[in-house]
Amino acid sequence: MKRFWIVLLLLGLIMAFSSTVFAADVKFGGEFYLQGWYNKNASLIDKNNAPLGLSTDSRNYRGATAFYTERLRVKTTVAVAKGLTLVTRFDALERKWMASRRPVSIQSSTTWSGSPGVAGTDQEMENIAFDTAYVMFATPIGLFMIGNIDSTSCSGTCYTDGVGFASALMTWVFPKGPWTISATIKKSSDGTTYSSTALQPQGGSPIGTGTDNDSDVYALGIGYRWKTGNAGFSFSWVDSRTTNVGAAWSKSLMPAYTLYFVNKFGKLYIGEEFGMVTGGYVPKMYNGYKVKPSFAFSNAFNVELDLAPAKLGGWFIYSRGDKLSTPYKKEGGFRSILDLDRGFNPCLILWDESYMQWFAPNWKGTGGSGQQPAILGNAGAYGINTYIQNVMLFQLYGDFKVTPKLNLGGSFTWAKANEPPAAGWVSKKIGYEADLTMKYKIYDNLEYMIGAGYLFTGDYFKGTSATVKLTDNYLITHKLTLTF
Secondary structure, X not given: OHHHHHHHHHHHHHHHHOHHHHHOEEEEEEEEEEEEEEEOOOOOEOOOOOOOOOXXXXXXXXXXXXXXXXXXXXXXXXXXEOOEEEEEEEEEEEEEOOOOOOOHHHHOOOOOOOOOOOOOOOOOOOOOEEEEEEEEEEEOOEEEEEEEEEOOOOOOOOOOOXXXXXXXXXXXXXXXXXXXXXEEEEEEEOOOOOOOHHHOOOOOOOOOOOOOOOEEEEEEEEEEEEOXXXXXXXXXXXXXXXXXXXXXXXXXXXXXXXXXXXXXXOOEEEEEEEEEEEEOOOOOEEOOEEXXXXXXXXXXXXXXXXXXXXXXXXXEEEEOOOOOOOOOOOOOOHHHHHOOOOOOOOOOOOOOHHHHHHOOHHHHOOOOOOOOOOEOOOOHHHOEOOOOOOEEEEEEEEEEEOOOOEEEEEEEEEEEEOOOOOOOOOOOEEEEEEEEEEEEEEEOOEEEEEEEEEEEEOHHHHOOOOOOOEOOEEEEEEEEEEEO
């Protein structure tokens, strides 16, 4: 009998000390996908063209490739108390099927470093990688979100979450009727220079080594929502000391402005986003010139007509490029600095984040901008990455819902660079891309997609060599996606 009371007492103590845990309401959500890929020639360079003398280029890298990829993404929402929530998200088994595993020492060296666990090419993320963890709490003066938060565009247009990146943010949001006011502090990068890349630690350097070349963004925003749409304005102050701003821009203080408007007029939807960057003070001379303030802008316009069961729409995007004739000024390239539209995927190949994740890193070398792999050809550091910058783009798209379960879609895209990215650049023509998709819902939460994309490769990808022979590229893919 004594043993019974001892066991009962222990159970009571466990329940008492664990009461706060049991009180938490935990919800799970996410998705699992399995995707098959066939790509004709991701390098864009013809197989018969001689090697270009680059360490990342040979005839072995040219030609068709096929493989499967998968990813499990789980989002956990823990309601600790009324108004207090912890949100986490992790990705697991994100890799090519049966790809060899990379040693940890290689993962932490000089490979692509988007976010923890994303370094490398096709062999990473066999294990769990947490990308998101933040606390969200409501107070009488507004809602606070602090931590690594899912990366999204700052606008009200249809830019969406990307492959799996998160941003380090401290955000305050105050809603009042149809109005919303917000303030954000964002840590864009925390970089350091190293004397030896072989000794580079993952996630930073020891105190006392390197220099402080961080990049931070401070933003204020206001939005107004009505029954059929919303509009808003944000002001950002970029304090950047990173080398990705340009050779003459070792330090910059830049004001950036974003204005957006979306509304549905009956069956017609219109979305507009205008971004502008001015200023930029650098206490430095460049080739005898005093560095002058920037003026850069971008514009994205979307129109869509609902002709149920069909839908037709179009995009026009213009993002100013950096002029070669004014090296003491910077007129473009701010989309990557501000980390805007990373997850906007207008095509199956060009600017598509999933495509670049699995194909582009094998040919990026040390090129590419931002922290993204890029479609290179012979474009080197000026390849096409996931940020829609230095480009003029037109796209027509549409889809048709054949049945409640079956949807057919397609798009045609034309694009050219706004400015040549380097002296002697052969062409600004990026090319044309035609895409077709078919999606079928096996269950409400289980969808099967078949897609095909064909890129009519433009001479932009010749870089500065007119003798490079390019080839068109096409992609065939199918994907099974389970959401829960």
